[in-house]
Amino acid sequence: xxxxxxxxxxxxxxxxxxxxxxxxxxxLGVPLTPQSSAQVWTAEATVRxxxxxxxxxxxxxxxxxxxxxxxxxxxxxxxxxxxxxxDVGANRVVQWAARNLSGQQTLYYRVVLTEDSDAHRDxxxxxxxxxxxxxYSDPERAAVFTLLDSVRARSADTASFAHELLRRFNDPTPxxxxxxxxxxxxxxxxxxxxxxxxxAGARIPSRIAHVLPLAGSLRHGSLTPWLEVYNGERWLAFNxxxxxxxxxxxxxxxxxxxxxxxxxxxADNASVQFSxxxxxxxxxxxxxxxxxxxxxxxxxxxxxxxxxxxQNTYKxxxxxxxxxxxxxxxxxxxxxxxxxxxxxxxxxxxxxETELLWGCILFTVLVALGLIIRFYxxxxxxxxxxxxxxxxxxxxxxxAGVSIISHKLGMEHGLSIALFPMVILAMTIERxxxxxxxxxxxxxxxxxxxxxxxxxxxxxxMTHPLAEYLAFVFxxxxxxxxxxxLLAGRYTGYRVSELWRFRASARAITNKQ
Amino acid sequence: xxxIGRGWRSRLRLLRRNPPLRMPSTLRxxxxxxxxxxxGDYISIYNKRKYYPLVDDKLKTKQLALEAGIATPQxxxxxxxxxxxxxxxxxxxxxxxxxxxxxxxxxGSGIMVIGGRRGNQFLRSSGVSxxxxxxxxxxxxxxxxxxxxxxxxxxxxxxxxxxPHAVFDAVSFQGVPDIRTIVFRGIPIASMVRLPTRQSDxxxxxxxxxxxxxxxxxxxxxxDGVWFNSVLDSHxxxxxxxxxxxxxxxxxxxxxxxxxxxxxxxxxxxxxxxxDAEHGPLVLEYNARPGLNIQxxxxxxxxxxxxxxxxxxxxxxxxxxRVALGQELFGEGG
Numbered sequence: 001x002x003x004x005x006x007x008x009x010x011x012x013x014x015x016x017x018x019x020x021x022x023x024x025x026x027x028l029g030v031p032l033t034p035q036s037s038a039q040v041w042t043a044e045a046t047v048r049x050x051x052x053x054x055x056x057x058x059x060x061x062x063x064x065x066x067x068x069x070x071x072x073x074x075x076x077x078x079x080x081x082x083x084x085x086x087d088v089g090a091n092r093v094v095q096w097a098a099r100n101l102s103g104q105q106t107l108y109y110r111v112v113l114t115e116d117s118d119a120h121r122d123x124x125x126x127x128x129x130x131x132x133x134x135x136y137s138d139p140e141r142a143a144v145f146t147l148l149d150s151v152r153a154r155s156a157d158t159a160s161f162a163h164e165l166l167r168r169f170n171d172p173t174p175x176x177x178x179x180x181x182x183x184x185x186x187x188x189x190x191x192x193x194x195x196x197x198x199x200a201g202a203r204i205p206s207r208i209a210h211v212l213p214l215a216g217s218l219r220h221g222s223l224t225p226w227l228e229v230y231n232g233e234r235w236l237a238f239n240x241x242x243x244x245x246x247x248x249x250x251x252x253x254x255x256x257x258x259x260x261x262x263x264x265x266x267a268d269n270a271s272v273q274f275s276x277x278x279x280x281x282x283x284x285x286x287x288x289x290x291x292x293x294x295x296x297x298x299x300x301x302x303x304x305x306x307x308x309x310x311q312n313t314y315k316x317x318x319x320x321x322x323x324x325x326x327x328x329x330x331x332x333x334x335x336x337x338x339x340x341x342x343x344x345x346x347x348x349x350x351x352x353e354t355e356l357l358w359g360c361i362l363f364t365v366l367v368a369l370g371l372i373i374r375f376y377x378x379x380x381x382x383x384x385x386x387x388x389x390x391x392x393x394x395x396x397x398x399x400a401g402v403s404i405i406s407h408k409l410g411m412e413h414g415l416s417i418a419l420f421p422m423v424i425l426a427m428t429i430e431r432x433x434x435x436x437x438x439x440x441x442x443x444x445x446x447x448x449x450x451x452x453x454x455x456x457x458x459x460x461x462m463t464h465p466l467a468e469y470l471a472f473v474f475x476x477x478x479x480x481x482x483x484x485x486l487l488a489g490r491y492t493g494y495r496v497s498e499l500w501r502f503r504a505s506a507r508a509i510t511n512k513q
Numbered sequence: 514x515x516x517i518g519r520g521w522r523s524r525l526r527l528l529r530r531n532p533p534l535r536m537p538s539t540l541r542x543x544x545x546x547x548x549x550x551x552x553g554d555y556i557s558i559y560n561k562r563k564y565y566p567l568v569d570d571k572l573k574t575k576q577l578a579l580e581a582g583i584a585t586p587q588x589x590x591x592x593x594x595x596x597x598x599x600x601x602x603x604x605x606x607x608x609x610x611x612x613x614x615x616x617x618x619x620x621g622s623g624i625m626v627i628g629g630r631r632g633n634q635f636l637r638s639s640g641v642s643x644x645x646x647x648x649x650x651x652x653x654x655x656x657x658x659x660x661x662x663x664x665x666x667x668x669x670x671x672x673x674x675x676x677p678h679a680v681f682d683a684v685s686f687q688g689v690p691d692i693r694t695i696v697f698r699g700i701p702i703a704s705m706v707r708l709p710t711r712q713s714d715x716x717x718x719x720x721x722x723x724x725x726x727x728x729x730x731x732x733x734x735x736x737d738g739v740w741f742n743s744v745l746d747s748h749x750x751x752x753x754x755x756x757x758x759x760x761x762x763x764x765x766x767x768x769x770x771x772x773x774x775x776x777x778x779x780x781x782x783x784x785x786x787x788x789d790a791e792h793g794p795l796v797l798e799y800n801a802r803p804g805l806n807i808q809x810x811x812x813x814x815x816x817x818x819x820x821x822x823x824x825x826x827x828x829x830x831x832x833x834x835r836v837a838l839g840q841e842l843f844g845e846g847g
Contacts, residue, residue, distance in 0.1 A: 440721070
């Protein structure tokens with residue numbers, strides 16, 4: 001195979017680039033598109049109680065693998081307490097213990113969460129046994145069985161059964177049997193308990209899930225009861241008020257079952273308050289945190305570990321290879337002519353500050369003015385280095401002049417001209433004037449506008465938000481760019497401009513044949 | 514109305530016969546060599562970088578050629594540092610005409626041809642008179658690297674001004690026609706003469722309007738000329754026929770070109786020769802990156818010829834044998 005070595009090298013580089021990129025996206029959750037931030041919730045439970053001058057144990061149910069979230073961090077703030085967490089069935093309980101507590105005591109549990117669409121795991125634990133049919137009182141029994149019979153007739157499985165039951169139970173104009181069963185004055189938990197009581201009549205296992213709504217910023221909040229029924233495979237959640245399936249969006253399932261939220265031995269007046277705060281956090285920060293949780297060093301040794309100022313520099317530097325790629329494409333594949341190989345890339349970098357249209361205008365103005373002055377200098381017969389130094393001085397003065405004039409005219413864009421690479425500009429003007437003298441204005445203008453065109457395309461590519469993001473967060477993708485440029489180095493086909501350039505040769509040869 | 518319609522139709526027909534763009538496959542079939550292919554498959558493979566300085570520095574080329582007995586324009590002197598500009602008189606001596614050029618000039622730039630002098634006034638070949646101080650300024654520009662590859666400090670060569678052989682007088686306007694031969698692996702594969710016109714300002718540069726006329730390798734006779742992308746029979750200034758001019762000393766010229774390969778070790782080489790009225794063929798310069806215009810001038814593509822030579826396993830060691838091989842393979846005869 002032609003260029004076997006080169007192609008192998010390019011393949012090798014590409015494989016490394018793609019493998020690293022894959023690892024980062026799949027394992028560490030680094031997004032492939034720029035998302036500046038993700039929602040992060042901090043939920044906090046505050047337990048208050050009065051000490052009774054003796055040893056006390058405080059058991060607090062805390063979230064265990066809450067669906068829809070991944071836990072980033074957990075804190076148990078409790079100076080002087082012994083601490084243990086235990087799994088109890090589907091729940092997790094933290095136990096604080098201390099001796100000789102007196103006065104009001106406060107304990108905090110804090111959890112930091114982020115939304116994680118992958119975390120919609122099924123809730124299967126624990127596998128319940130089928131409840132016995134409760135001993136209903138007489139009027140109750142008739143109502144329950146009438147209701148259950150009519151619900152059963154209109155449902156196909158456990159899920160639709162539960163849904164239909166909840167719908168009827170909450171009907172604003174209830175049927176007679178529901179009226180008997182419904183106690184309007186009962187609180188939400190009691191309502192759910194009543195529904196469980198009815199469901200037991202159909203021997204359907206159910207439990208109360210206690211969820212914390214996270215919407216907005218919550219203070220002095222409390223848990224909302226939710227209904228879960230077991231369909232033989234997993235627990236299905238229902239809104240006990242409407243019968244809608246699933247947990248509410250932005251709600252954290254704190255625990256499930258009949259156990260108390262807080263259980264205190266040796267103390268009084270326990271109360272639990274919840275608060276939640278939503279903040280935005282940098283996606284990359286989250287990925288780093290996740291990487292730390294799974295002990296991956298990939299992000300630890302990435303550009304993200306550098307100081308912010310250095311990071312910002314690299315954000316720009318890492319797009320330069322893309323600019324170089326544009327130069328390769330436009331010169332070797334299209335056939336544009338430019339002054340200096342990478343001069344257009346530097347101009348494109350300057351365009352970052354001026355923006356495209358103004359950049360092109362300022363560049364053209366500057367080069368045109370510079371050329372006029374350069375033609376005048378030609379008459380003075382200066383030696384090369386002093387002439388270049390004079391041109392540099394003149395270019396800087398021109399830049400200052402353009403800035404001042406455009407500022408006075410109220411065109412603030414003109415100020416950004418200060419960021420043009422003046423040395424490159426001076427050299428460009430010098431070379432352009434030589435080409436102008438020797439090969440005529442046509443060649444000079446062609447190369448001049450060629451440079452501008454390459455700079456413009458380079459700018460568009462280099463400042464594309466996706467390109468900037470990918471180059472910075474996945475610098476390994478630059479190996480792909482490298483692989484491509486290596487391959488381009490052995491491209492020996494025609495350039496697009498040659499299809500035009502050789503038309504005369506082609507015609508002449510065809511005619512001759 | 515109808516005349517406009519006809520005009521469009523005929524223009525359309527013309528466009529179809531001569532489309533502005535050609536398909537890559539067409540160009541490949543015709544054997545046209547592209548820039549990328551020249552660079553990637555020939556120059557980068559057959560021209561070793563360490564030999565470049567020999568051709569990029571005309572002074573080195575001259576010395577090397579001198580040792581090998583290849584004729585070049587006589588060297589009058591070299592100015593290496595600013596200070597030596599004072600020695601100009603000593604270098605020039607009695608020579609009334611001479612050429613000043615940078616040792617490492619690129620693309621024929623920075624060459625000043627002086628056709629005569631009167632005291633401190635020098636007459637350029639174009640007829641413009643330059644003062645001595647202007648001449649000195651030009652030399653310091655050359656020394657500062659203004660015309661040179663990479664802009665590095667350079668040397669100024671002062672040498673014999675070629676008196677063009679009369680053979681091309683009828684078809685050239687001022688200037689000196691030069692004969693470019695592409696030598697691949699030591700075998701001459703194509704040749705053309707570049708004839709200055711009024712448009713090209715006496716320069717032998719096709720791009721600027723010089724005529725390129727292919728030369729049949731077998732006979733040394735010119736074929737049709739090409740001017741600005743179109744084939745022409747007669748010179749645009751004089752009206753004389755470009756076709757069928759016999760280049761004198763043709764065998765000698767080809768042999769010079771073939772021997773240049775031994776000298777430079779460059780496998781893909783452009784050899785520029787001028788015909789001097791007194792001294793015959795003189796090698797003017799070598800080019801390690803010869804252009805692609807020769808294809809237009811010869812109305813043939815280089816690809817097929819290059820591939821033929823590339824396939825040859827054993828290249829003859831003698832220059833004469835290589836010339837014979839080139840003539841046999843690529844000459845058209847007749």
